[in-house]
Amino acid sequence: MGRTLEAEVGPVAHGGHCVARVEGRVVFVRHALPGEVVLAEVTEDKGGSFCRADAVRVLQASPERVEPPCPLAAPGLCGGCDWQHAKPEFQRELKARVVAEQLSRLAGIDRPVEVEALPGGPLDWRSRVRLVAGRDGRAGLRAHHSHRVVALDDCPIAVPGALDGVLSRRWRPGTELEVTRDGDGQTHVREQSVVRGKRRARQLSGGVAVQHAAGRDWKLDAHGFWQVHPAAADTFAAVVADWAKATAGALVWDLYAGVGLFASVLAAQVGPEGEVVAVESGRRAVTDGEAALADLPQVRWRSGRVEDVLRDLGGRPEVVVLDPPRSGAGRAVVESIVDRGPARVLYVACDPAALARDLATFVASGYRLAELRAFDAFPMTHHVECVALLEAV
Incomplete structure (x- = not known):
């Protein structure tokens, strides 16, 4: 050391x-x-x-x-960004190399990868930020692989103005702050702190976010799951619509459905005679999703962990869409999907290693990777979002 x-x-x-x-x-x-x-x-x-x-x-x-746009993107300082010292187009090249290497090493799949930029440029995109107050009460981000808090005066990757009210005041040391700027430009702030040994959460402003994607307006818990980049949800929904190609009257599944972004796309394809089963473990997300898609009776919600719900889920879906957490779906979920024999599987992934491990299981079970698109949904960081299309051989 x-x-x-x-x-x-x-x-x-x-x-x-x-x-x-x-x-x-x-x-x-x-x-x-x-x-x-x-x-x-x-x-x-x-x-x-x-x-x-x-x-x-x-x-x-x-x-x-290049010179990093943020002076805190340096050794020993803020751990929020990884690649500010690289040209944006080279950042995407680095991410493409990582995706290709993970696919080759973990899944035995060799193919060229291009990481596509999303609209808006490499700065001013982060609509959700989690901060913590340091010993001096100033809010900031932790240093890389450390509990040490680096206080912020500004964050150039955050949506402009989103953090102003949080960074300008002092907080109880250790207070965690979740800040969300929604699709209507409203800022939502939730405070979490430990007082006398008990964790307390308090909504300081807002609470119900409004987002816009896939031709719909969505109302949801401001701190529940939604894509961080303002252009990401609409972009990924368009890819799902293009690749799913669900037929009218078909049964399809949307796993790890959130509030039903992809379920809404699938519902439009299968029509009123079809069925979309949306599976989500977050109860608040299911409630928000049911309200958002109340005009689509073909969407049927199942609340619970995907691996548990799949044990009792009947039918043979034509298409399965899954958007699991960073750790991936895992072998048990993938095997449950392939046992039902869908013609197409669309896998949305925010971690290339987890994606590659799950793709290896799909390929070993009789599927092939037909399409892959990767997006720079998290500029200046090492994170990358991929959408993969698997087809039954």
Whole structure:
């Protein structure tokens, strides 16, 4: 810890860092780019075959390097962004390399990957931010792999104005703050703190967000699940509409349905004679979804964990759409899907490693990856959103 190494930086790796090799050990280096030579300060070393480090000085810079737009996007400071030191188009190239590598290594699928930009540019996009108050009461984000709070005066990737009322005041140290700017430009703030050993949550402003996507207006819990990038929900809904191709009268499933964004798209395709089964574990999301899609009686909601609901779910769906959490759907859910033999499966994923692991199970069970699109839904970070189309062989 604290020692400095000179390293020639190698390929990008999943997680917002690059790989170097020094004295026979792997070093995962943040704030570097492939091909650079850097002085890297070790930040974590538990022994074994690898350690972690920050590039504190660049000796030979990549032509893709730029000055970060935020002064806190630097070693030892804010952990919210990973790639501010790279040109936006090169950020997308790095993410494409990661997706391709994960597909090849974990699923045995070799194919070129392009990460597409969403409208709006690399800044001013983050509509939801979770902050925490440091010892001085100022709100900020944690340093990378640390509980230390880095106070913010501003955040250039956040939607302009969303954080003004939170960053301008002092809070009880340790207070967690969830800030959401909705589709109508309203800001919603929820405070969570521990008082006398008990966790207390309090809505300070708003509470019910209004969002717009797939030709609908949605009202939902401001701090429930919705895509963070303002253009993401509409973009992903359009991809699902293009690839699902559900026939009129068909049975289709929307798993991890949230408030029913994809269910609304599928309902339009199967029509009033069809059936969309939307499965969601969050009770508030189901309530909001039922209200939002009350005009679509072909949407039938099931509340519960997907792996539990699938055990009792009857019928053979023509199409299955799933949008699982970052950890992925997992083998049990994938096998439950393939046992029903849908013609097409659309998998929306925010983690390429989890996607690749689940695709490996699909491929081993008689499906092929027919299409893949990747989107830069989280510019300046290492995160990337993918939509995969699987077809029964």
